[in-house]
Amino acid sequence: MSKSLFQKPIEIKISTVVAVSAILSTADRIALDAALAEMTGGTADFFEDDLTVIDVAALPSGCGQIDWTGLIALLKKYRLNPVAVRNAPPELAEEIAAHGLTLEPANAKREEPEPVPKPAAAPAPVAVAAAQAQPPAPASNGTDVMIIDTPVRAGQRIYARGCDLVVTAVVNNGAEIIADGSIHVYNTLNGRALAGASGNAQARIFALNMSPELVSIAGVYRTFEDGFPTEYARAPAQIRLVGDRIDILSVNTANRA
Structure with a gap:
C-alpha cells in the first residue's frame, strides 16, 4: 500500500515568524521614498522580501487619506512585503482589507514600548524595526x-x-x-x-x-x-x-x- 495513503493532506502547526514594522510618521510617498533610499543605501537586497506590518500610530491627525496602493508599491520597491496594518482606526478596516492587508487592533495598553527605529546617520520619516509576528512558539524551552x-x-x-x-x-x-x-x-x-x-x-x-x-x-x-x-x-x-x-x-x- 502506498505510503502516501497514511499521510495527512495538511497539517497546521505553530511556527515562529519574524516580520518588520514600517512605522510611518508621514504619508508623503516622496518623503518615504527618500528615507528608504537613504536607509538602504542603494542595497537592492537590504530587506529580502521581509514580511512587513505598516504601523500608522505615529501619523499626524491631519495627514489626510493614505494612498494604500502607492504605499504598498513603494514598500515592495524596497523588497518589503506588506501583510498587515497596525494601529489604524476601525473605520479603515474595509479599505485596508480591500488592499489585501490584515488590520491589527490598536494596542492602547502596551506592556513594552514600541521602538521607533531610524538609520544611525539621520532621522527619517519612516522607520523599519524588527518585530514579532504572531503566533510564535517559545524558542528557549523555558530558559533565558x-x-x-x-x-x-x-x-x-x-x-x-x-x-x-x-x-x-x-x-x-x-x-x-x-x-x-x-x-x-x-x-x-x-x-x-x-x-x-x-x-x-x-x-x-x-x-x-x-x-x-x-x-x-x-x-x-x-x-x-x-x-x-x-x-x-x-x-x-x-x-x-x-x-x-x-x-x-x-x-x-x-x-x-
Whole structure:
C-alpha cells in the first residue's frame, strides 16, 4: 500500500515568524521614498522580501487619506512585503482589507514600548524595526537563552524570542540572527544581527570576530557598506545603543566608533 495513503493532506502547526514594522510618521510617498533610499543605501537586497506590518500610530491627525496602493508599491520597491496594518482606526478596516492587508487592533495598553527605529546617520520619516509576528512558539524551552552550535548559513534566519541568543559557530554572510535580548557570537559574526527586537534598548551584540553587514539594537540600524571599522574588524567587540546612536566598542576597552 502506498505510503502516501497514511499521510495527512495538511497539517497546521505553530511556527515562529519574524516580520518588520514600517512605522510611518508621514504619508508623503516622496518623503518615504527618500528615507528608504537613504536607509538602504542603494542595497537592492537590504530587506529580502521581509514580511512587513505598516504601523500608522505615529501619523499626524491631519495627514489626510493614505494612498494604500502607492504605499504598498513603494514598500515592495524596497523588497518589503506588506501583510498587515497596525494601529489604524476601525473605520479603515474595509479599505485596508480591500488592499489585501490584515488590520491589527490598536494596542492602547502596551506592556513594552514600541521602538521607533531610524538609520544611525539621520532621522527619517519612516522607520523599519524588527518585530514579532504572531503566533510564535517559545524558542528557549523555558530558559533565558537559545544556544546554536551549528553554522548559520546564508539565507537562514534564527529568532530567539524572549531571550538571549548564543551562537558558538560562524554566522555567514547573508544570514540573519535576531533576539529579543542580547546576542553573543563566540565565533565570526558576518551577516545581520538584530538584538533587542521587541524594544529592549539595553540589549547588546557581542562577537569574538566582528564583521557584520548590518546591526540593530531595539530597531535602530547601522549598516557597513564600506566595511566594518578597521580598528574593530575581525576582533572581539560589542555593539550597544546610546540614545539613537549605535556605538561599537572593544570588549576589553572603552574605545568606541
